[in-house]
Amino acid sequence: MDRAASHTDDFGGLVRRYPARVLRATSLIEVVKAVETAKTTGLPLAVRGAGHSTRGQSLVEGGVVLDMTGVEDVVVQGSTATIGAGATWESVIRETLKRGLTIPVLPDFLGITVGGTVSVGGVGGQSFRHGLLTSVVDRLTVVSGEGEVVSCSRDRNAGLFDAVRGGLGLCGVITDATIRLVRAPERVAIVKLRYRALGDLMADQRKLTDSGLLDYFLTSFAAEDGTFRLSIEGVKYLHAGERYRGEAILGELGEGAREATFQESAYFDYANRLAGLPELDRQRGRFHPWMAMFVPGSRGATFLADLLGRLEPRELSEGHLMTYVVDRRKIDTPIIRWPDEDWLLLVDIPPTFASLAEANSFSRRCVPILGRARALGAVMYPIGFPVGTEHMTRDDWRRHFDWDRLVAVKRKVDPACRLGAPLGAITRADLQG
Numbered sequence: 001m002d003r004a005a006s007h008t009d010d011f012g013g014l015v016r017r018y019p020a021r022v023l024r025a026t027s028l029i030e031v032v033k034a035v036e037t038a039k040t041t042g043l044p045l046a047v048r049g050a051g052h053s054t055r056g057q058s059l060v061e062g063g064v065v066l067d068m069t070g071v072e073d074v075v076v077q078g079s080t081a082t083i084g085a086g087a088t089w090e091s092v093i094r095e096t097l098k099r100g101l102t103i104p105v106l107p108d109f110l111g112i113t114v115g116g117t118v119s120v121g122g123v124g125g126q127s128f129r130h131g132l133l134t135s136v137v138d139r140l141t142v143v144s145g146e147g148e149v150v151s152c153s154r155d156r157n158a159g160l161f162d163a164v165r166g167g168l169g170l171c172g173v174i175t176d177a178t179i180r181l182v183r184a185p186e187r188v189a190i191v192k193l194r195y196r197a198l199g200d201l202m203a204d205q206r207k208l209t210d211s212g213l214l215d216y217f218l219t220s221f222a223a224e225d226g227t228f229r230l231s232i233e234g235v236k237y238l239h240a241g242e243r244y245r246g247e248a249i250l251g252e253l254g255e256g257a258r259e260a261t262f263q264e265s266a267y268f269d270y271a272n273r274l275a276g277l278p279e280l281d282r283q284r285g286r287f288h289p290w291m292a293m294f295v296p297g298s299r300g301a302t303f304l305a306d307l308l309g310r311l312e313p314r315e316l317s318e319g320h321l322m323t324y325v326v327d328r329r330k331i332d333t334p335i336i337r338w339p340d341e342d343w344l345l346l347v348d349i350p351p352t353f354a355s356l357a358e359a360n361s362f363s364r365r366c367v368p369i370l371g372r373a374r375a376l377g378a379v380m381y382p383i384g385f386p387v388g389t390e391h392m393t394r395d396d397w398r399r400h401f402d403w404d405r406l407v408a409v410k411r412k413v414d415p416a417c418r419l420g421a422p423l424g425a426i427t428r429a430d431l432q433g
C-alpha cells in the first residue's frame, strides 16, 4: 500500500506540502497499519479523502498521508447503507438507487468522499429540512490515533461519535459510516427563478423554508456582465406517476420573481449535474481560494447585502456565490459551537483563478468579510479560508469547537496528537492539565 508521494496539494492549489510517505488503504486492517506506521515512526498523520478541501486540510509536511479512496465498499441493507469512508457520493447513490433509495442530504458535488464530508458536516439544498449530513449518520467505525478500532453511535461510545462528526479527522480515522436512507424520487421538476432585488429573493427564500413547496433549493448570485444575477434554483421530487405544474409555485411566492423557467430531469442526472465541474474549473484556472460560513439566519440579509456591496462581480472572475438554508435544530453535530438560532444560512464563496497571485489577492479581500461574518456571530465552514492561515488562530479553533469536549476525547483516543496535526488546531500542550 505504500506508493510514491503524489499528495502534495489539494483542490485549492494554494498550499503545497511534501509528505514523507503516502499510504493508500483498501481495508480497515490497512488503515490500522497506517496508523501504526505513524505511531512507530513518530510521524504526524493526515487523512485524505478526495483532497477537495482547499487549504491544506489533507496535506502534511514530512508526515504520513493516509489516502482513503480505496476503502469504498457500499452495502445497502434495509433502509441504511454502510459505506467505506473513501467512497464518493456518486458511487454511493449509484448503489442505493438500485433499491430505489437515496441519502436525505447530499452535497451538490458528488465526487467528494463520505469520510471527508462527514468530517466537515455536509450541506445540501435539503439542509433546510434535514440539517447536515452528519445528522443522518447512525454509526461509524473509527480507528483512533493509537490504532484502536472503535464502533460508535449515539448510544455507544457517544463521545467519540460526537467528536468525529464535523471534527476534521482530529479524533480518529473514519473507516465506514452507516447512513439512513430515504425513498428516492424517480424524477425532479426543476424551478429556476430570477430576481432583481435581494429583499424579494430573501422573502421567497423564507417562504420556501417554511412552506415545504420544494424539496431542495439554494440561492445563487452569479457574477455576469458586471453585475450579480440573483436567482433561486429548486426542485420538487417526483415519485412514480407524480406530476408537477411548476408555474403553480409562482402563485405561492412573492411578486419579486421576474423570470421563471421549468424543466424535468431524472433524479440521478440532477444529483450528479456537477460531475464535470472540477474539470471545467481546472480549465478556467487551478486556484480556488474558497470560503464558506454559517451566518445566523436573522443576520443573513444584512450580511449578504454587505457582501454584495463589498465584492465587485469581476473579482469573482465570472463565478458565483451561493447560500443554503440550514435547520440548526437538526444539525446534531455538537463538536461545533453553532450560532444559537433555529435557522442558519451557509454562505459559500467559491471563486476560481488562473494565477496564484490573483487567488492570494482574493484571499486578502476575504479578511474583512471574515471579520464581518464573525462580528455577526457566524461559524466558519472549515473547507477553505481561513483554515491554515494566520486568520484561524488557536484561539479561533477554541471558539470553533466545543473545546472541553474535544480535549476530553482527544486525550483518550489520540494523546500523542498524531491526527490532524497540520491543522494546528490542538497540540499536546492542550491535553495536559
Ligand SMILES: Cc1cc2nc3c(=O)[nH]c(=O)nc-3n(C[C@H](O)[C@H](O)[C@H](O)COP(=O)(O)OP(=O)(O)OC[C@H]3O[C@@H](n4cnc5c(N)ncnc54)[C@H](O)[C@@H]3O)c2cc1C
Pocket (backbone or CB within 6 Å): 010, 011, 046, 047, 048, 049, 050, 051, 052, 053, 054, 057, 058, 068, 085, 086, 106, 107, 108, 109, 112, 113, 114, 115, 116, 117, 119, 120, 121, 122, 123, 124, 168, 169, 170, 172, 173, 174, 175, 277, 278, 383
Ligand atoms: C467542487 C466542490 C463542491 C463541493 N460541494 C459541497 C457541497 O455541496 N456541500 C458541502 O457540504 N461541501 C461541499 N464541498 C466541500 C467538501 O464537502 C469538503 O471540502 C470535504 O471535506 C471534501 O471531502 P474530501 O473527500 O475531498 O476530503 P479531503 O479534502 O480529502 O479531507 C477533508 C478533511 O476531512 C478529513 N478526512 C477526510 N477523510 C477522512 C476520514 N475518512 N476520516 C477522518 N477524517 C477524514 C481530512 O483530514 C481533512 O481534514 C465541495 C467541495 C468542492 C471542491
